[in-house]
Amino acid sequence: MIIWIASYPKSGNTYLRSLLSAYYFSKDGKFEFSLLKNIKQFPDESFHDKKSITYDDAVKKYIPAQKKILESKKARFLKTHNILSKYKNLPFTTPEYTLGIIYIVRDPRNVLVSLMNHYSLNEKEALEFITEDRDIHQKDEDFSNYAYLSNWCKHYESWSGAKNFRKMLIKYEQLHNKKYETFRDLIVFVNTLLNRTERVNKKKLIKAIETTEFNVLKQKEKNEGFSESVKSKNGNTNIFFHKGFENKWENLISPTSVNIIENRFYKEMIKLGYINKKK
Secondary structure, three states, X not given: OEEEEEEOOOOOHHHHHHHHHHHHOOOOOOOOHHHHHHOEEOOXXXXXXXXXXXXXXXXXXXXXXXXXXXXXXXXXXXXXXXXXXXXOOEOOOOOOOEEEEEEEEOOHHHHHHXXXXXXXXXXXXXXXXHHOOEEEOOOOOOOOOOEEEEOHHHHHHHHHOOOOOOEEEEEOOHHHHOHHHHHHHHHHHHHHHOOOOOOOOHHHHHHHHHOOOHHHHHHXXXXXXXXXXXEOOOOOEOOOOOOHHHOOHHHOOOHHHHHHHHHHOHHHHHHHOOOOOOO
């Protein structure tokens, strides 16, 4: 069965995958980029035996691919940016194939800034990305990795409000100001899903945290490169680990964009504590 690590793009999914892969797929908790191969992206062409010519083709393969994972009788972590909803009455996943959900959410104002860097977008383009129904696709000739996002609000609501699933919601900001406690609780959650009775390995946990500090990952990318970085419009490789927790929307986007985001996502941002209720 599957443990989903789900998020809207640029919300800390890779950072959390790094922590989990260091803890669960290394002997001592030391992180290496190669460990990320243990937590693949879904949907992805590697789960299918032939190309998907259209998005409709890709969606029809979601459940059959998950059925194969279920039949393997092994639990797997999978990363996804796909919204948790039906497409033409076909579900993305069901409780039959899902062991649990880990959802990471981030202040959408900072998501906007990260989208600008990652996809080489200007502020207007990034604002449209986050507020309008959207999908992402990497290869024109194959839709196997095609993911439907919708917008930031619908994406968050689809996963956080999912019924009949065991789930844990993590705010990206907690990975900075409550990193040890959040990661410890996450391990307890995962071990419960896996029916593991062992206690949290504190030494390994601390090592995983130390070797996935954002500045460590940033330097590691500089020295080794990072396969998940994308090309900019001029052909250069954008830095993946760009600003991280130093990403301060207050100094980087216009008041107009801030107002649009806060008004559009008011209810959700209030609930998450990102803004205060207007008087």
